[in-house]
Amino acid sequence: SYVLTQPPSVSVAPGQTARITCGGNNIGSKSVHWYQQKPGQAPVLVVYDDSDRPSGIPERFSGSNSGNTATLTISRVEAGDEADYYCQVWDSSSDHPGVFGTGTKVTVL
């Protein structure tokens, strides 16, 4: 089955840029989605189809995808961005196509 690998943690100072990677075999050929989850809350979609933002999501959240790595970038990080972030793809070639990444805890210093 398809595997998505993320770094367990990323630390960033307020106002700086956080980059969260999501590695997968030829992930550049798939549409990657990103979710933010704060403690005790349901996940929230922050980026879909590699780089699009749902309405209401700040422009500070952006995404890219190429080769074997997709990246979620959070610019001008704020304290409220501290959360777990998960990448996700739909592997249409598989019998069990739903796949989430391992998750990354973003800590704002």
Place this chain on the structure above:
Amino acid sequence: EVQLVESGGGLVKPGGSLRLSCAASGFTFSSYSMNWVRQAPGKGLEWVSSISSSSSYIYYADSVKGRFTISRDNAKNSLYLQMNSLRAEDTAVYYCARASLGCSGGSCYSDWGQGTLVTVSS
């Protein structure tokens, strides 16, 4: 406003069964694929199962295939997950999630319920 409300969670013994429900409102339920996603305590998200709008396509994670059954009733705007032969490792918060028509192939989840906790323990 889209609302997804899960129910049916609780404490069950290993080998037991439970049926989760997700009541949907605020959108045309019959037009959307729906999904179950779970999260074990302190762990990451795990996709569990998906069902297309007309129930024509159904998928399961390997970890639950043969034990869990997803279904829906479009007349009642409801999604279900029948869970049999439950194991300790099935302990998790179970989320109901709506697929978005706006992302490629409806493959992302734009709306989530608050989840229902399933605990499998003797």
